[in-house]
Amino acid sequence: xxxxxxxxxxxxxxxxxxxxxxxxxxxxxxxxxxxxxxxxxxxxxxxxxxxxxxxxxxxxxxxxxxxxxxxxxxxxxxxxxxxxxxxxxxxxxxxxxxxxxxxxxxxxxxxxxxxxxxxxxxxxxxxxxxxxxxxxxxxxxxxxxxxxxxxxxxxxxxxxxxxx
Amino acid sequence: xxxxxxxxxxxxxxxxxxxxxxxxxxxxxxxxxxxxxxxxxxxxxxxxxxxxxxxxxxxxxxxxxxxxxxxxxxxxxxxxxxxxxxxxxxxxxxxxxxxxxxxxxxxxxxxxxxxxxxxxxxxxxxxxxxxxxxxxxxxxxxxxxxxxxxxxxxxxxxxxxxxxxxxxxxxxxxxxxxxxxxxxxxxxxxxxxxxxxxxxxxxxxxxxxxxxxxxxxxxxxxxxxxxxxxxxxxxxxxxxxxxxxxxxxxxxxxxxxxxxxxxxxxxxxxxxxxxxxxxxxxxxxxxxxxxxxxxxxxxxxxxxxxxxxxxxxxxxxxxxxxxxxxxxxxxxxx
Numbered sequence: 450x451x452x453x454x455x456x457x458x459x460x461x462x463x464x465x466x467x468x469x470x471x472x473x474x475x476x477x478x479x480x481x482x483x484x485x486x487x488x489x490x491x492x493x494x495x496x497x498x499x500x501x502x503x504x505x506x507x508x509x510x511x512x513x514x515x516x517x518x519x520x521x522x523x524x525x526x527x528x529x530x531x532x533x534x535x536x537x538x539x540x541x542x543x544x545x546x547x548x549x550x551x552x553x554x555x556x557x558x559x560x561x562x563x564x565x566x567x568x569x570x571x572x573x574x575x576x577x578x579x580x581x582x583x584x585x586x587x588x589x590x591x592x593x594x595x596x597x598x599x600x601x602x603x604x605x606x607x608x609x610x611x612x613x
Numbered sequence: 614x615x616x617x618x619x620x621x622x623x624x625x626x627x628x629x630x631x632x633x634x635x636x637x638x639x640x641x642x643x644x645x646x647x648x649x650x651x652x653x654x655x656x657x658x659x660x661x662x663x664x665x666x667x668x669x670x671x672x673x674x675x676x677x678x679x680x681x682x683x684x685x686x687x688x689x690x691x692x693x694x695x696x697x698x699x700x701x702x703x704x705x706x707x708x709x710x711x712x713x714x715x716x717x718x719x720x721x722x723x724x725x726x727x728x729x730x731x732x733x734x735x736x737x738x739x740x741x742x743x744x745x746x747x748x749x750x751x752x753x754x755x756x757x758x759x760x761x762x763x764x765x766x767x768x769x770x771x772x773x774x775x776x777x778x779x780x781x782x783x784x785x786x787x788x789x790x791x792x793x794x795x796x797x798x799x800x801x802x803x804x805x806x807x808x809x810x811x812x813x814x815x816x817x818x819x820x821x822x823x824x825x826x827x828x829x830x831x832x833x834x835x836x837x838x839x840x841x842x843x844x845x846x847x848x849x850x851x852x853x854x855x856x857x858x859x860x861x862x863x864x865x866x867x868x869x870x871x872x873x874x875x876x877x878x879x880x881x882x883x884x885x886x887x888x889x890x891x892x893x894x895x896x897x898x899x900x901x902x903x904x905x906x907x908x909x910x911x912x913x914x915x916x917x918x919x920x921x922x923x924x925x926x927x928x929x930x931x932x933x934x935x936x937x938x939x940x941x942x943x944x945x946x947x
Binding site: 499503507508521531534538542543546547586 | 889893894905912925934936938940
């Protein structure tokens with residue numbers, strides 16, 4: 450993997466409505482800076498996370514996927530985050546069989562009060578993915594070996610200070 | 614198979630497949646006579662002599678119905694897929710290979726070079742002179758060519774436009790008979806075709822819904838291979854017994870044949886209605902019923918599935934979102 454210094458990973462982040470999305474919100478309102486490589490998608494619960502979403506992200510240009518949810522025992526829907534945990538484990542094993550580093554998918558628990566933790570975890574994950582290099586699924590030989598090729602995800606806009 | 618210019622034309626082709634689909638068609642018994650009575654079979658390499666150039670000489674759209682089984686593994690498969698698309702009004706992806714890759718699609722877990730090595734140079738292969746296939750060879754009569762392998766196997770609809778899908782490995786004969794009946798009715802103007810892109814000859818639910826076994830709330834403490842469980846309860850859901858049964862993700866239509874006789878569903882009917890990615894749905898299903906909340910315990914239970922990629926994508930790898938192992942095309946570069 451070359452050019453890791455200039456490589457800006459594209460990361461899709463899934464947040465749950467009750468904890469981790471509010472953590473991200475808190476990080477925003479507190480103006481904590483974290484890398485802009487992550488694009489967040491809000492779900493009602495981490496238990497809503499279908500592995501289809503993760504594989505779709507990876508197949509279509511994402512370099513990593515971060516799944517976030519309420520801490521164990523604190524799920525708004527009682528125990529759905531445990532399902533997310535178990536899916537996460539099985540997903541990573543399946544990805545390994547398909548030649549994808551399991552580290553490209555990360556699970557983070559963050560409560561609504563943990564804006565700082567959320568921002569730090571995103572920063573850490575971006576660096577982890579940066580060191581793994583681009584995934585470029587199906588894009589060897591400068592062309593896609595797959596049908597139609599992946600749809601490219603728009604590069605992230607430059608980081609700007611957004612008024613709260 | 615009499616030639617008759619007035620009857621609509623029928624064709625069947627096999628690409629990267631085993632031939633089981635053709636046998637399933639012949640298994641419709643005397644119904645095959647209806648096919649002959651109502652269709653002019655113009656091209657069916659496994660059943661009759663025909664040349665590609667005969668098909669190439671036909672007018673475009675002159676074949677009413679083509680059942681295409683097999684995945685697209687090499688140049689020849691791709692050429693014929695495009696040819697049959699051009700010549701056919703209705704092109705059906707017939708069988709699991711054409712629909713989602715099936716067992717030949719599992720070769721997408723390995724680079725082409727490894728596949729050739731395994732076939733021609735392993736302990737179990739007697740090849741003392743290290744003879745490997747080559748795509749062209751000069752003989753006194755001229756140059757001989759064999760089709761080049763593609764980096765990965767593709768499904769039919771990844772290569773050409775497909776009108777209908779008929780999954781199954783192979784499709785159940787009673788389902789084939791029903792589809793034959795329908796097409797004959799359409800030809801006679803007594804019925805209408807389903808909307809383009811429909812999956813035909815199937816149910817609209819999962820194998821579990823057809824399965825005769827008793828189902829309860831599932832709490833799984835271990836996964837085991839079926840041969841390691843003795844005795845297997847003949848009436849209880851196999852998944853509840855810790856046997857990785859693919860029924861929850863698999864489309865109905867087979868009357869749950871495998872679980873019905875004590876073997877776990879392996880998923881040959883492909884993704885159930887509304888499922889985008891078969892393996893992803895199966896991950897969801899298996900993970901939901903594991904009775905553990907601690908990472909170590911979850912890992913211990915999941916160790917019972919030694920080959921997760923093979924388990925999740927046994928029949929559906931080529932048609933899945935990720936389609937292949939990363940190495941399958943990465944090494945092609947070299």
